[in-house]
Amino acid sequence: MTQMTAADSFVQAVQALPLRLREAALSLPEEDRAKAEELRLRAGWPMTVLVRGEERPLGGPPVAPGELEQLVEIASHASLHAVLDQVRRGYLTIAGGHRIGLCGEAALREGEIHALRTISSANVRIARQVRGAAAPVLDRLCPAGRLAGTLILAPPGLGKTTLLRDLIRSASEGEGCIPLRVALADERGEVAAMYNGLPQLEVGRRTDVMEGCPKAQGLMLLLRAMNPQVLAVDEITAPEDVQALTAAAGCGVTLLATAHGESRADLERRSLYRPLLEEGLFRFLVGIRREGEGRAYTVKELR
Numbered sequence: 001m002t003q004m005t006a007a008d009s010f011v012q013a014v015q016a017l018p019l020r021l022r023e024a025a026l027s028l029p030e031e032d033r034a035k036a037e038e039l040r041l042r043a044g045w046p047m048t049v050l051v052r053g054e055e056r057p058l059g060g061p062p063v064a065p066g067e068l069e070q071l072v073e074i075a076s077h078a079s080l081h082a083v084l085d086q087v088r089r090g091y092l093t094i095a096g097g098h099r100i101g102l103c104g105e106a107a108l109r110e111g112e113i114h115a116l117r118t119i120s121s122a123n124v125r126i127a128r129q130v131r132g133a134a135a136p137v138l139d140r141l142c143p144a145g146r147l148a149g150t151l152i153l154a155p156p157g158l159g160k161t162t163l164l165r166d167l168i169r170s171a172s173e174g175e176g177c178i179p180l181r182v183a184l185a186d187e188r189g190e191v192a193a194m195y196n197g198l199p200q201l202e203v204g205r206r207t208d209v210m211e212g213c214p215k216a217q218g219l220m221l222l223l224r225a226m227n228p229q230v231l232a233v234d235e236i237t238a239p240e241d242v243q244a245l246t247a248a249a250g251c252g253v254t255l256l257a258t259a260h261g262e263s264r265a266d267l268e269r270r271s272l273y274r275p276l277l278e279e280g281l282f283r284f285l286v287g288i289r290r291e292g293e294g295r296a297y298t299v300k301e302l303r
Helices: 006-016 019-026 030-035 065-075 080-088 135-141 160-173 215-226 239-249 264-269 274-278
Strands: 036-042 048-051 054-057 091-093 099-109 112-125 150-154 182-186 207-211 230-233 254-260 284-291 294-301
Touching (some): 006 030, 006 036, 006 112, 019 065, 030 048, 065 099, 065 112, 080 091, 135 284, 160 207, 160 230, 160 254, 207 215, 215 230, 230 239, 239 254, 239 274, 264 274
Parallel strands (some): 182 207, 182 230, 230 254
Antiparallel strands (some): 036 048, 048 054
16 A cells, blocks of 8 residues: 555545645645644634644635535535445545544434535545654563553644554564554544445555444454454543453453553543553553654553
8 A cells, every 4th residue: 555645645635625625734844744633614604624633724605504515515526325334434445544523503304314405514634654653662561572461641633633543554564573463443434434334544455344333333343253362442431441451451462552641640530541550451451642743652560
């Protein structure tokens, strides 16, 4: 798989925009394209770009409701029915692994979201593969050459998913450790970004992906069906996720996961995460912090 530059990824992502908005996005200098994280479209307001966490106006006329409808039509190749399951969950994944978050008036059926009647805003999140992101920590996480159970902990926006993806790829490819079969429960499609059955972001040749399924159910299905040596999941958010991980650990599977938090003390204070420590599900805790324009990692042994 050819590695795209950050600016190339931006250009690929904006192809889903209606022509006027696409031209506005492409007016950004290449330096800003390379740093752009998201494009925000809100009906009645000019489009904005998120660069290094700062939302900046791009100028031009306000986004029209019809342009938001066009966005969905372009992103779905005029086949909304084919992506309806994703739209019900509030997003679309397009070629390259870029995600379009959608917001609007929800149509309910039996208490569940059936469709979005009117789109009022959208968020084009630009996917970027950071190959080698795991290199600074890989040696520590692979005692005796085999990846050990690892929990990645950091506040939102610091690259937990990016690091998880590269750890999965490294384990699957045997890069810096012995190769292992990896099964990924990718509920929201943010890790592998499947498109037409193919991962748009590299997760390795020995990785099997279950996308769009609730994490707990996906973990159990993968455990039963795919005989993994490593089970990976992004963002532990519910007690059932913890229960599924505990069951998997009891079967001798190595666990890789991420969670929102600041420190081990933060985990110990929160009832959702406390069992992760009490059950000894992970050997290592990786923390992430900003350092200039990059990231720095800390690795602590939990047991």
